[in-house]
Amino acid sequence: MRTSPPRERADAARNRAVVLDAAAELFREHGVGAVSMDAVAAAAGVGKGTLFRRFGDKAGLAVALLDEQERVLQDAVLFGPAPLGPGDAAAPPDPRQRLHAFLDAYLDYLFDHLDLVRMSETGSPGARYRIGAYRFWHRHISLLLAGPDPAADAHALLAGLAAEHVQAVAAELDPDRVRRAVRRLADALTT
C-alpha cells in the first residue's frame, strides 16, 4: 500500500508496527469488542493522537490489521489459478465456478476473522461501502454475473456477506446453512 512519493518516516513506521502488534495481542486476549482505543494506545506506548491520526478510527485499525490477509485473497482472485483466479487465459474457468470459489474463499476468510471484519465494517455510517475492499469484491462479482443489472445484483449478494449479518445468522442457523444459502443465491443470479 505505502504510497510512493512521500516515504514513511522511520519513527512513524516503527510506531505503526508496534501499534498493530499491540492491537493484535489485545484483541486476541480480550476480544475485539472489549478493547478500547486507550488500551491499545497504552499497550503500544503511544499517545492517542498518534493512534487516531494513523488509523482514522477503530474501523480503520481493524482494516489495517486485516490488510495483509485481504490482499492475499485479492491477489488470488486477480492472478491466482482457476477457479478462484483467472487461471490460464486460453481456458478461462466458468463464471459460475469462479463465483462459487470466491464465495467459499471469502466465507472462509470471514469466519476466520468475524469480529475483526465486523469492527472494520462498523462505525461511521456506510463505512463498509466506502473501503476499497468492498469496491473490489463488488466489481469482481459484477463481472461474473450475467443478469440485466449485475451491479445491483452484486450489491444484493454482498449484503448477505456483511459481517454483522453472517454473525447473527450463523449464531442461529448452522454456518454451513449460511454457506449453502449464499451459494444458492449465487446460482439463482447466474441463472
Next chain:
Amino acid sequence: MRTSPPRERADAARNRAVVLDAAAELFREHGVGAVSMDAVAAAAGVGKGTLFRRFGDKAGLAVALLDEQERVLQDAVLFGPAPLGPGDAAAPPDPRQRLHAFLDAYLDYLFDHLDLVRMSETGSPGARYRIGAYRFWHRHISLLLAGPDPAADAHALLAGLAAEHVQAVAAELDPDRVRRAVRRLADALTT
C-alpha cells in the same frame, strides 16, 4: 403493546408521549444522526435516566417512534386484503405475488423512514436481529419461500433490506434499481 397486568403509571405515560413528540420534532428538524440523547431529554423536559429507562438506548427510541407504522404494516400482512395480506381464505393469493407485495410495501416504508430505521438497527451488535420486527418479517418470508431451506433464504433476502445496505446502495444506484434487484432475488428464490 402495553402489557396487561402492571398498568402504566399516569406520569410515565405522560412522559412517554412528551419524549416521543420531542424526539420526532428534533429528528425532523436536525436529522436523526445530529440529535443527542441529552438533547432529546432536555427538549422533553425530562432527565436522562428517564429517557434511558423507558427506551433502553437510542435504537430503542427509534423503535418506539416507528412502532405505530410498523404495526400498520404487520397488520396489513396478517389480516389485510390480498396480495399483501392473506385475503379471502377461499382463494389465497399466489405466494410469489404476496412476496412481491410485501417487498414493495416494506421498501416504501423503508425509504420513507430510512434514517430512523437505520438508527433502530444500529447500536449494540446484532440489534437488528433481536427486535421483534425482524423475526416477524423473517417468519413471513420463510412461509412464502419454497426452496430447500426457506429459513436461510429468508435471512439472505432480508440482508438486502437492511437499512444501512439500502441507504448505501441507493446513494450510488437509483432506488428503483434496488427495488428491481430485490424483486429479482425474490423471484430467483421462489423458482
Next chain:
DNA sequence: AGCGGTATCGGACTACAGTCCGGTTGTGTC
C-alpha cells in the same frame, strides 16, 4: 555536521452513550 521546514507525537480536552442511586410521586390496601 549543522540547519530549516515539516510531518509526527502525545496528552489534555470535548462530546456523547449509557449507568446509578437517593429522593419523590402514584397506586392499591385497610
Next chain:
DNA sequence: GACACAACCGGACTGTAGTCCGATACCGCT
C-alpha cells in the same frame, strides 16, 4: 382518608471515541 410500598424520576457520574495543538524529532539540503 391515611399508609406502605413499589415504580418512577432526574441529574451527577463513568467510560469511551474522537479532536486539537504546542512540543518534538526526522529528513533533505548545504
